[in-house]
Amino acid sequence: GGTGGHIFPAIAIANALRALEPSIEILFVGAEGKMEMEKVPAAGYNIEGLWISGLQRKFTLSNLLFPFKVISSLLRARKILRNFKPNAAIGTGGFASGPMLRVAANKGIVTLIQEQNSYPGITNKILSKKVNKICVAYSGMEKYFPKEKILLTGNPVRQDILSFEGKRERGLEAFGLRSDKKIILVIGGSLGARTINESIINCLETFAQNNIQLVWQTGKGFYETAKQATAKYENKGIKAFDFIQKMDHAYAVADMVISRAGASSVSELCLVKKPCILIPSPNVAEDHQTKNAMALVTYNAAVLIKDADARQILCKKALALINDPEQCYKLSENIARLAFHDSANVIANEILSLINSSK
Structure with a gap:
C-alpha cells in the first residue's frame, strides 16, 4: 500500500472474490499510517497494519530503522497468518506485500502477486521466485518473472x-x-x-x-x-x-x-x-x-x-x-484497444482455482 495504485486493485480483487464466493472471509494487511488504513475500512473490509516502509534513496533515520521494521513485520505477518489461517495470500505491491507473501509462501499457503507496472518493483522480483502465480498487466514480462507462472490479466480497476x-x-x-x-x-x-x-x-x-x-x-x-x-x-x-x-x-x-x-x-x-x-x-x-x-x-x-x-x-x-x-x-x-475489461474477475477466478487445486 501507501498509494491508491496499490490499494484500489486490491479492493477490486476482494470485491470480485466476494461476488464469486459470498461467504469468503477477507483480511487486508497494509503499512501502518499509510492511506490503506482509511481507504480499506471505507470499502467495507478489515485491515491489520505492519510497521514497514520503503527504503529511501538518501540517508535518513527511516533507513536506519528499516532492518528492525523488516524483522518486526515478518514476526507480525507470522502472527496474522497463524490467527487468520488463510487459504491464499495475494500481494498487489506496496510495503506490506513483501513480509506477508514471504511468510505465506514459506508456510505453503497459496500465493499470488499482481504486478501493475510494465517494469516490476524489487519486492515482486524477489517474491516471484516463491509465489504460485504472477498476474501481470503488460506482455513481455517473462523478462523479469518465471514464464510458467505468468498470467496476463491487466490491472483491476474500481468497479x-x-x-x-x-x-x-x-x-x-x-x-x-x-x-x-x-x-x-x-x-x-x-x-x-x-x-x-x-x-x-x-x-x-x-x-x-x-x-x-x-x-x-x-x-x-x-x-x-x-x-x-x-x-x-x-x-x-x-x-x-x-x-x-x-x-x-x-x-x-x-x-x-x-x-x-x-x-x-x-x-x-x-x-x-x-x-x-x-x-x-x-x-x-x-x-x-x-x-x-x-x-x-x-x-x-x-x-x-x-x-x-x-x-x-x-x-x-x-x-x-x-x-x-x-x-x-x-x-x-x-x-x-489496450484496455482489459474484466481483470479483477479473471484474477479472482485464478485465486479460487489455485485454492481448489491445492486441497
Whole structure:
C-alpha cells in the first residue's frame, strides 16, 4: 500500500472474490499510517497494519530503522497468518506485500502477486521466485518473472470506472460545469503531484481565456494553494478538489485527461477511452512510470511530457490537443484497444482455482 495504485486493485480483487464466493472471509494487511488504513475500512473490509516502509534513496533515520521494521513485520505477518489461517495470500505491491507473501509462501499457503507496472518493483522480483502465480498487466514480462507462472490479466480497476457511460449529465451537475465548453480533467495521483499542480496554476488564465473548463484533483498538500488560485475563475468552470470521490463522474465529463503514469491511472485511462497527456513521476523506483507511459506512446495511444519540461510546455500542448478533434479521436481509439475489461474477475477466478487445486 501507501498509494491508491496499490490499494484500489486490491479492493477490486476482494470485491470480485466476494461476488464469486459470498461467504469468503477477507483480511487486508497494509503499512501502518499509510492511506490503506482509511481507504480499506471505507470499502467495507478489515485491515491489520505492519510497521514497514520503503527504503529511501538518501540517508535518513527511516533507513536506519528499516532492518528492525523488516524483522518486526515478518514476526507480525507470522502472527496474522497463524490467527487468520488463510487459504491464499495475494500481494498487489506496496510495503506490506513483501513480509506477508514471504511468510505465506514459506508456510505453503497459496500465493499470488499482481504486478501493475510494465517494469516490476524489487519486492515482486524477489517474491516471484516463491509465489504460485504472477498476474501481470503488460506482455513481455517473462523478462523479469518465471514464464510458467505468468498470467496476463491487466490491472483491476474500481468497479464504478467500468460503468462510467451515461454519467456525463450527472457529472456536469455535480461539478457545476457547462456542457457546451470543453473540459480537462487533471489527476495528480492519490497523493497529488507537485509538478503537475504548479504547471496547472500557470495555465489557469490561458484555460479561462480559451473557454476551457477544469476538474483538478490536487491532493491534500496542494489544495489550499489551488483553491486560492482558482477562486477568481470559479464562474468559468475551473474547479479544484483535494480528492475526487466519484472518479466515474470526472471521467464521464472529461474531453481530455492530464495525469501521472501510475499503473492504475493508465489502466483506467485505457478503459475510459480518453485522450491523455501523461507526465510520469520522476520520484518512483526504476522510473517505472515512464515505462508505463511508453507502453502507450508506442501505439500512439497517449502524449508524453517529461516532468522536467511540464512547467514550460504543458499549457501549450494541452490547448493544442484539446482543440485538435482528429488527434483526440485517434488517441482515444488507440488507447481503448489496450484496455482489459474484466481483470479483477479473471484474477479472482485464478485465486479460487489455485485454492481448489491445492486441497
